[in-house]
Amino acid sequence: MINLEAIRHSLSHVLAEAVQKLYPDAKLGFGPAIDNGFYYDFDIKDKIGTEELEKIQSAMKKIIKNKVKRFNHETMPIDEAIKLYSDKGEIYKVELIEELKAKGETEVSIYRQESWSDICKGPHIEKMGDIPKNCWKLDRVAGAYWRGDEKNKMLTRIYGLAFESLEALEEYIKMREEAQARDHRKLGKELELFMFSDLVGKGLPMLLPKGATMRRVLERFVIDEEIRRGYEHVITPVLGKVDLYKASGHWDHYQDSMYNPIDIEGEQFVLRPMTCPHHFEMYKGKPHSYNDLPRRFAEVSPLFRFEKSGELSGLIRLRNFTLADAHIVCTIEQLKDEFKAVLELLKYIMDTLGISDKVWFRASLRDDTKDKYVDNPKMWEFSEKLLIDILDDLGWKYEVALGEAAFYGPKLDIQIKNVNGKDDTIITNQIDLVLAERFDMEFTDRDGQKKRPVIIHRSSIGCLERTIAFLIEHYAGAFPFWIAPVQVKLLSISEKLNDYAEEVYNKMFDAGIRVEKDVRDEKLGKKIREGRLMRIPYLAILGYDEKESGKITLRNRDTGEQASYSVDEAIDKMILMDRKKSNTLII
């Protein structure tokens, strides 16, 4: 049986040996197996580019050629190991061994391939000959901070792909290429959904008419649904005084993600990175009784967050984005039911968008060892337990992520994988027992006493831009009828049918269907091709027969089948489909 992990791990050692052969000064960092191969980090003076990568790959092949060369497992007293690696100048390895020693270890495990060796737990294959032929290749070079900490030196990381066979490797590479075909950035351009401009600025997306239509559809959907569920929709400014964020604590905890203040007549304003303080001020605009609670302030809220240039990515990471945001102010007794209701709304939205199968839940809790969190252990204990209880009550599966909480409370995140296989948060909700205190929010309880409410921060459909990105990738641009920016396109087979196209167009347009017409002097085949490339749910063919019978022939995007309907019947069915938000085309 092939132990893939051992192969990957062994290849990382081969990589390290090859690099140190070519660059004797290179110092070793970490070199683990990962889920598509392996990497090794080096502290290396020379620039490693594509050419160097090829040389390293050749050097690796030379090492592997010696099929009988073995990976021998040895152990060594820990002080001897420290001396050995100190003598070699392997400062990073020494750091690791010192740490093992501090933990009470007395010896270390070493794998040796003849003259080259590395401290390592294993497992490894026995000998070079156990590496399947051509099952691996070096992939790319990247920078990576020592121990993943920005404050440390950046090392050179070399990634390699490795699988159990050449076929598996080729399959993986092919899969990766195919995934790129549904990349929202590529489809966004092809389907004319959004664009960026250097003059406007990076991370600042512009939704083109079709993208804006999609966003409007999602926005209306979510606003209507929220209002139905007792939310009050509000509109607040995208700027706020610095003092507002000092009051909320964001100025202390979140300043790295905020833009520099703007001076207006001597007062300092910032572009808002979140909406909560605005909503809190709104809550405080009048006194509240327990009878008024919960109050659920919702807003489709443009936000501005500073992201380092290298962190931007299509519509997924932006500097200006729009969050379907809300803040629920309620009593602590109401908290559990309110949070459950939020989760039920989320489930409904995921189901409606058709992405329930793709998402998973993450309980993001505090990590005691980090100091970014509000210091109130009792509060944390209560809110984290509450979150877990709610999830367990609902019977939802979730994973726990320590250190992913907000500074003021635990989060329930909804996670999704993008086309490159990376996890992203699509929606996040927080339980907050802190900010009501900071903003001095209160309500009068039935006993006449002033009390503190608690707050739920939640999103419903996430950031519209990011959600749109995932929808593009999930559907590969072939959106459900109710989301599709263009729902039907009318294709006249000749200019002589253009008057009929105009007539049908007006009927559909008046019925609220998102309809386009193609009345150019082009062949039908060409119009169909272009309509299909745009993934339009229905192409309606208008020829002499159709005109005569007052019908249209609809071609179904998903099945490729086509059938004729009277215009009124087609409109009725389309209105129904739109209203039901169905993911299948019913005619």
Place this chain on the structure above:
RNA sequence: GCCGUUGUAGCUCAGUCGGUAGAGCGCAUCCUUGGUAAGGAUGAGGUCACCGGUUCAAUUCCGGUCAAUGGCUCCA
């Protein structure tokens, strides 16, 4: 921000081992009035991302900047 890669027409891309550029699609005009994934012809369109340097000559070589992208950090 850092490490690597990339930047040629609106789009997708070719090309120039240094002598200022091409294709297809798109666009405009004309012909064609055509029934299921590209009908034909003609034409317009490029400071080869930007700024410097080397050179008789730079889109090509070198340096810097900007932007995109794969990682790292961060994150909705």
